[in-house]
Amino acid sequence: MILALFAAAGCEPRQPPGQGEVVGASDNLLLHEGSQWGTPVEVLPPGPPDAHGSRWWQLRYADEIGGVRGSRLVIVDAHSAWAQHPYAGYVVRVPTSAKSSATNPVVVQEGAFILMVTPPAVVDDEKMAELEREVARLNALGGEAGLYPIFSLRTNRAGETAIVYGWQGDRGIQRDDRVSEWLTARTPYGAGTWVDLLPP
Known part of the structure; x- marks a missing residue:
């Protein structure tokens, strides 16, 4: 037994x-x-x-x-x-929150949208470096002022580069108008333009 x-x-x-x-x-x-x-x-x-x-x-x-x-x-x-440590290609996940503050920022869920902050344009190396610095500034501002910091640069198939919010390598985020409101209140870019990544 x-x-x-x-x-x-x-x-x-x-x-x-x-x-x-x-x-x-x-x-x-x-x-x-x-x-x-x-x-x-x-x-x-x-x-x-x-x-x-x-x-x-x-x-x-x-x-x-x-x-x-x-x-x-x-x-x-x-x-x-x-x-x-995260492997190459690992998509960093973000938590979900309903409140916005420096210690509890607006965060997002994975989805099919990105927010276009600047219009896509062909840029030279000098302009690219300037955009990279601006992305770093926006992410730092987001961390301090209540927005989860996932600003980045995205280059489309036409070779045009733009500052976007929510692009995570192979997917986007769910549309959340609080992000547009944050962008309007704290940056010179206005509300930005939401882009659906899924084909029509």
Whole structure:
């Protein structure tokens, strides 16, 4: 009977890791690397499976002073609790919030839209550098003034580049007029233009 109980216990499937185990796995990775990032400021539960069928917890740590905003990320496999830094092509997820403030910013959900902040245009290297600086400024402003910082540059098939909000490599965000309101109130660009990425 005792042997049967041990055998039954040994056949039980491994339970998915909980948040405590996930944070511990991330801590171990950072400890092994010699990184001192402190406690994660945001822990998102597993999202939809990626292209390889894996689902990941996402942990975000406080930004390094003078560093790239949002670059301190660790992802943890929802099945094995394996911790690693985001792989090439990983789409950073953002939380959902209903309130807007510096500590609880307007954030967005994945969807099929991007907000065109500036009109697309062919630009030279000097103008491209200027646009990159403006993107950095807008993201810093968003972090300070209540908008999740996902401004970026996007170049279309015609070789025209624009500042956009919500582009995440292979997808956009859900349309949210609060983003347009924020843009109108705090920048010289007006409300911007929402663009549907899905073909008609």
